[in-house]
Amino acid sequence: MALVNEHFLKLPGSYLFSDIAKKVNAFKVTHPGKNLIRLGIGDVTRPLPPVCIEAMHRAVDEMANAKTFRGYGPEQGYDFLIEAIIKHDFASRGISLSPSEIFISDGAKSDTGNIGELLRWDNSMGITDPVYPVYVDSNIMCGRSGTLDENGKWSNVTYLPCTEENNFIPELPKHRVDLIYLCYPNNPTGTTLTHEQLKKWVDYALSNDTLIIFDAAYEAFIQEPNVPHSIYEIRGAKKVAIEIRSFSKTAGFTGVRCGYTVIPKEVTAASLDGQRIPLNPLWNRRQCTKFNGTSYITQRGAEAIYTPDGQKQIKETINYYMENARIMREGLKKAGFSVYGGINAPYIWLKVPEGMTSWKFFDQLLYEVNIVSTPGVGFGPSGEGYLRLTAFGQREECQEAMQRLQNWI
Amino acid sequence: MALVNEHFLKLPGSYLFSDIAKKVNAFKVTHPGKNLIRLGIGDVTRPLPPVCIEAMHRAVDEMANAKTFRGYGPEQGYDFLIEAIIKHDFASRGISLSPSEIFISDGAKSDTGNIGELLRWDNSMGITDPVYPVYVDSNIMCGRSGTLDENGKWSNVTYLPCTEENNFIPELPKHRVDLIYLCYPNNPTGTTLTHEQLKKWVDYALSNDTLIIFDAAYEAFIQEPNVPHSIYEIRGAKKVAIEIRSFSKTAGFTGVRCGYTVIPKEVTAASLDGQRIPLNPLWNRRQCTKFNGTSYITQRGAEAIYTPDGQKQIKETINYYMENARIMREGLKKAGFSVYGGINAPYIWLKVPEGMTSWKFFDQLLYEVNIVSTPGVGFGPSGEGYLRLTAFGQREECQEAMQRLQNWI
Incomplete structure (x- = not known):
C-alpha cells in the first residue's frame, strides 16, 4: 500500500x-x-495599471496568429522580463546580476513554498515570529519543523520574537541555525530593518554559514531612505541569500500571478562530504522538472511595469x-x-x-x-x-x- | 551550514x-x-482558438476596472471552470465528480511533479518504460527512486517495458508496487490501452492497494471507440486513481499554462499505524500552502474551450x-x-x-x-x-x- x-x-x-x-x-x-x-x-x-492591460491585450493578440503564437516558454522566464528586472530592480541600485540568476515564477508563494526542496529535511531553521504562515507550513510538510509542542512551537524551529518590547527588531539567534527566513518590509508587522540592522543578519549568515531566504514581496512600499530594497545592497549577501520578489502587491498581480526568485551563482549549501554545492543549478533543475514557465501573457504584463x-x-x-x-x-x-x-x-x-x-x-x-x-x-x-x-x-x-x-x- | x-x-x-x-x-x-x-x-x-482569445481579452478588460477586478482567486480554481470541466469531461461520460475533487493548476507538469509530496519518500514505484522523464526525475529529487545502476535503471523503480515485442502493452508488475504512473494515450509511444486493458490495471491497483497516477494529457486526441478518455470510466478507479489533465495540447495552452488534477474523495493512502488517509484534503492543503491559483485570465480562456x-x-x-x-x-x-x-x-x-x-x-x-x-x-x-x-x-x-x-x- x-x-x-x-x-x-x-x-x-x-x-x-x-x-x-x-x-x-x-x-x-x-x-x-x-x-x-x-x-x-x-x-x-x-x-491593474493601464500599461499592463495594454501589454496583455497585445500578448493575447499574438497568441491568435500562427506567426506570432508562443508555445512553451523558457522555464526560467523570458529574457525580455529578466532583463527589465535586472536593469530596474538591481543595476539601478548598484547590484550586478546575470540573467541566469533570475527565475520568473507564478508568484512568490510558490517559490517560498518550494525552495526548501533544495535542502535536506533535517536542516535547522529560524523564523522571525510572527511570520507569514507559508514559511513554517511548507517546512512542516517535509518534516523539517519537527514536532509541535503545547505552546504552539515546532521543535526544530528557532523562533525570534518580534514584539513591542524589542521594537519588532528580531535578535540574532543564540545558537546557530542552518536556514533563516526574513521578510522585509515585514508581513505581518509592517516594520522594516535599516541597512545597519540587515547587515547584522548578513554578517551572522556569513560567519555561521547560514542560508537566508529573503522575502522582499513588499519592497515597492518602502518610502524612507536607509531601508534596503534588496538584501544584495549588503556586502557579502550574494554568498548567503536567496531573494524572492512578487508583482502581486507592487502592481496588483494577485490574480494574474507573477513573481521571481534570485539565486546568485555564489550561494551554496554543503553536501554531507563537505563539498560546496551551488544552489542556482539545482533550482534550475527543479524548475525545469516541476514547472513549465509562467504564462507569456502574464510576463508581457509584468514587463510593462518597468516602462516609464x-x-x-x-x-x-x-x-x-x-x-x-x-x-x-x-x-x-x-x-x-x-x-x-x-x-x-x-x-x-x-x-x-x-x-x-x-x-x-x-x-x-x-x-x-x-x-x-x-x-x-x-x-x-x-x-x-x-x-x-x-x-x-x-x-x-x-x-x-x-x-x-x-x-x- | x-x-x-x-x-x-x-x-x-x-x-x-x-x-x-x-x-x-x-x-x-x-x-x-x-x-x-x-x-x-x-x-x-x-x-489559440478564437473563443479563448475573445474570453481572455474580456478577462483582461475586467482587470482594468476596480468594479470587475479580480485579486486572489481560489487556490483550487474558479467554480466557473471546475463546473465546465465536470459537465463536459466527466458527467458526459457517466462519471460523477464533485467540484472539490477538481484542482485547477498552471499545468500538468507542475501537478505531476508535485503530487509525490503527499507520499512517503520510501514508497516503491512502477513506471512503464519508455516514459515522460518528469515521473522519474521528480521522484529522484525526494529520494524515492533509490540509486542508479550501470544499466541506467533506478533501484526502487520497477520498469515495465513497452516494446514492439509486447505491442507496447505493459505487463502487470511481477511483485506489488505502492505507486504506479500510467500515461494514456501514451507519451512517447503514441499507443493506447483499451477499456479491457486499462481495467486490468485498476483491478491490479484494487487488489494490491496501489495508487495510480493517471496522466491523461493527450485524451483529446483519442479517435477510436473503446479507448477510455478517463480512468474513472473503469469501475473502482475512484478508489485508487488520481487523474491529471492538461489544456496544453487540447487547446494550444503550452504558453498560457493551465491543467487540472482530479483527486476523488475515496482515494486514500495509509499511515504507518494503518489508518486510511484521504489524499484529497492533503492535496488541498498542499495547494493552499505552496500555490496561489492559476491566472484568472488563463482560467477564463480555458472555460471558453467548453462552449459549443x-x-x-x-x-x-x-x-x-x-x-x-x-x-x-x-x-x-x-x-x-x-x-x-x-x-x-x-x-x-x-x-x-x-x-x-x-x-x-x-x-x-x-x-x-x-x-x-x-x-x-x-x-x-x-x-x-x-x-x-x-x-x-x-x-x-x-x-x-x-x-x-x-x-x-
Whole structure:
C-alpha cells in the first residue's frame, strides 16, 4: 500500500485565512444587513495599471496568429522580463546580476513554498515570529519543523520574537541555525530593518554559514531612505541569500500571478562530504522538472511595469494604499490604539486591548464594528495580543472603518 | 551550514530536451543555410482558438476596472471552470465528480511533479518504460527512486517495458508496487490501452492497494471507440486513481499554462499505524500552502474551450494535427520504417534501423535530412532503438520531412 507522507498529518487542519473566511461567512449569514469592511486578507483592490492591460491585450493578440503564437516558454522566464528586472530592480541600485540568476515564477508563494526542496529535511531553521504562515507550513510538510509542542512551537524551529518590547527588531539567534527566513518590509508587522540592522543578519549568515531566504514581496512600499530594497545592497549577501520578489502587491498581480526568485551563482549549501554545492543549478533543475514557465501573457504584463509609464502608474497605486495606511494609523491612534508599521509597508500591526486575545478582539471587531481583521496569533506565538490590518482597501472604506472605531471606543 | 538535498545530486546533469537543444544549436552554427524541420519537442504550433482569445481579452478588460477586478482567486480554481470541466469531461461520460475533487493548476507538469509530496519518500514505484522523464526525475529529487545502476535503471523503480515485442502493452508488475504512473494515450509511444486493458490495471491497483497516477494529457486526441478518455470510466478507479489533465495540447495552452488534477474523495493512502488517509484534503492543503491559483485570465480562456464554438474550434486543430500524424505514418511506412502510435495520439514512435542506437539515428536525421526528432532512449532504457516524432508541426513541414526521408532512403 502507498504510505502517506506522515508530516502532512502534523499540519494544523486549515490555513489561517480559511478559518477567517468561515467566521466571516457565519457572521454574514446571521447578520445579512450589515455592511462589512474587509481589512483582513492582504489582497489588493485597485485595478491593474493601464500599461499592463495594454501589454496583455497585445500578448493575447499574438497568441491568435500562427506567426506570432508562443508555445512553451523558457522555464526560467523570458529574457525580455529578466532583463527589465535586472536593469530596474538591481543595476539601478548598484547590484550586478546575470540573467541566469533570475527565475520568473507564478508568484512568490510558490517559490517560498518550494525552495526548501533544495535542502535536506533535517536542516535547522529560524523564523522571525510572527511570520507569514507559508514559511513554517511548507517546512512542516517535509518534516523539517519537527514536532509541535503545547505552546504552539515546532521543535526544530528557532523562533525570534518580534514584539513591542524589542521594537519588532528580531535578535540574532543564540545558537546557530542552518536556514533563516526574513521578510522585509515585514508581513505581518509592517516594520522594516535599516541597512545597519540587515547587515547584522548578513554578517551572522556569513560567519555561521547560514542560508537566508529573503522575502522582499513588499519592497515597492518602502518610502524612507536607509531601508534596503534588496538584501544584495549588503556586502557579502550574494554568498548567503536567496531573494524572492512578487508583482502581486507592487502592481496588483494577485490574480494574474507573477513573481521571481534570485539565486546568485555564489550561494551554496554543503553536501554531507563537505563539498560546496551551488544552489542556482539545482533550482534550475527543479524548475525545469516541476514547472513549465509562467504564462507569456502574464510576463508581457509584468514587463510593462518597468516602462516609464508603468513606473508612474504603479507609484500612483502604491501612494493610494500608503495614504490609506496613513489615514488608518492616525485614525487608530486617535481611537487610543498602539500601532506599528504602515510607513514602509501596507500592513498595520495593532496592539489589542490589555487582557484580550487576538481571536477575541478579532471577534469583537467583526461583531461590534463589522470590520474584518487578521488575528496576530495566526502568524505565530508572538503575534498573540496583536492584530493585522491591511491598507489595500477602498479609501472610503478605510475612512469609514476608522470612524466606526472612534465612535465605538 | 545548510545541507543540500543530496538526492538532487543524483540527477542526470540536464533535462533531455536541453541536450537536444544543444545538439540542434551546434548543427545550426555549423550549417547556417540548412532548413531544419522540428519534429522533436511536443510543442504545438497552431494559434489559440478564437473563443479563448475573445474570453481572455474580456478577462483582461475586467482587470482594468476596480468594479470587475479580480485579486486572489481560489487556490483550487474558479467554480466557473471546475463546473465546465465536470459537465463536459466527466458527467458526459457517466462519471460523477464533485467540484472539490477538481484542482485547477498552471499545468500538468507542475501537478505531476508535485503530487509525490503527499507520499512517503520510501514508497516503491512502477513506471512503464519508455516514459515522460518528469515521473522519474521528480521522484529522484525526494529520494524515492533509490540509486542508479550501470544499466541506467533506478533501484526502487520497477520498469515495465513497452516494446514492439509486447505491442507496447505493459505487463502487470511481477511483485506489488505502492505507486504506479500510467500515461494514456501514451507519451512517447503514441499507443493506447483499451477499456479491457486499462481495467486490468485498476483491478491490479484494487487488489494490491496501489495508487495510480493517471496522466491523461493527450485524451483529446483519442479517435477510436473503446479507448477510455478517463480512468474513472473503469469501475473502482475512484478508489485508487488520481487523474491529471492538461489544456496544453487540447487547446494550444503550452504558453498560457493551465491543467487540472482530479483527486476523488475515496482515494486514500495509509499511515504507518494503518489508518486510511484521504489524499484529497492533503492535496488541498498542499495547494493552499505552496500555490496561489492559476491566472484568472488563463482560467477564463480555458472555460471558453467548453462552449459549443470552443469544442468545434479545438476539434479543427486536433484534426489538423491528426492529419499530420496520418501523413507522417504513411510517409514513414512508405520509406520502409516500422511505425507505432499516431492514431489516438499526436506522437509517432519509430523503430530505428537495425543495429543503430537512438542517439546515432537522431544525429543521422539531423545531419543528413535536417529533421529534429527525440531519441527514444531519452525516455528510458526500453526506448533504446526507437525515436519519437510529433505531429504538432506545420502541414507543409510534415510533408516536406516525409519527402526528404523517402528520397534519403
